[in-house]
Amino acid sequence: MNRREFMRTAGGATAATAAAATSTAGTAAAQSGKTVAVGPGGNLVYEPATVYATPGTTITWEWESDTHNIVVEDQPEGANWEGTEGSATTVYDTGHTYEHTFETMGTYTYYCQPHRTSGMVAEVIINESGQAPGGGGEEVDPEHMGVPIQAHFVGIATILAIIVSMVFTFFMLKYGESPHASGGNN
Numbered sequence: 642m643n644r645r646e647f648m649r650t651a652g653g654a655t656a657a658t659a660a661a662a663t664s665t666a667g668t669a670a671a672q673s674g675k676t677v678a679v680g681p682g683g684n685l686v687y688e689p690a691t692v693y694a695t696p697g698t699t700i701t702w703e704w705e706s707d708t709h710n711i712v713v714e715d716q717p718e719g720a721n722w723e724g725t726e727g728s729a730t731t732v733y734d735t736g737h738t739y740e741h742t743f744e745t746m747g748t749y750t751y752y753c754q755p756h757r758t759s760g761m762v763a764e765v766i767i768n769e770s771g772q773a774p775g776g777g778g779e780e781v782d783p784e785h786m787g788v789p790i791q792a793h794f795v796g797i798a799t800i801l802a803i804i805v806s807m808v809f810t811f812f813m814l815k816y817g818e819s820p821h822a823s824g825g826n827n
């Protein structure tokens with residue numbers, strides 16, 4: 642392998658690694674569903690209390706204790722989320738599941754009627770990134786996306802530098818034909 646071939650191969654390996662890093666981020670962003678635990682451990686909470694998701698995401702609530710429901714308090718104009726079926730006093734027990742697909746961007750707040758005064762309130766925020774503002778958004782924000790990939794390049798560059806110097810040393814020791822070593826004009 643001559644020097645040019647080596648450089649080409651090394652460049653290809655770098656590109657392949659970068660592509661792998663990019664596709665990993667894409668896979669994580671492709672998740673289409675999220676889950677909220679209702680009353681986990683008997684605690685009067687929705688966990689997580691704030692869910693960020695992209696339009697079209699289906700969120701599933703899973704009851705982990707009894708006598709909870711979902712009453713929608715506020716939602717974006719044009720949205721038609723109705724919460725759990727029945728009136729505000731209709732409650733559901735452990736094992737119940739409820740899901741809703743959110744299409745309209747904005748903030749949806751909801752509460753559990755029996756436990757509202759105990760603080761069993763939560764929200765769903767539908768936005769373009771499906772992430773907390775400023776806290777990620779890899780799939781839509783190139784600036785944020787650059788950070789992990791740059792970290793990869795630094796690591797790859799370091800490894801390449803080590804390999805190049807090892808290969809160089811190997812050929813120097815084996816053939817000993819460095820123009821510097823011979824000191825002449827040839």
Ligand SMILES: [Cu+2]
Nearest residue numbers: 709753756761
């Ligand atoms: Cu409740």
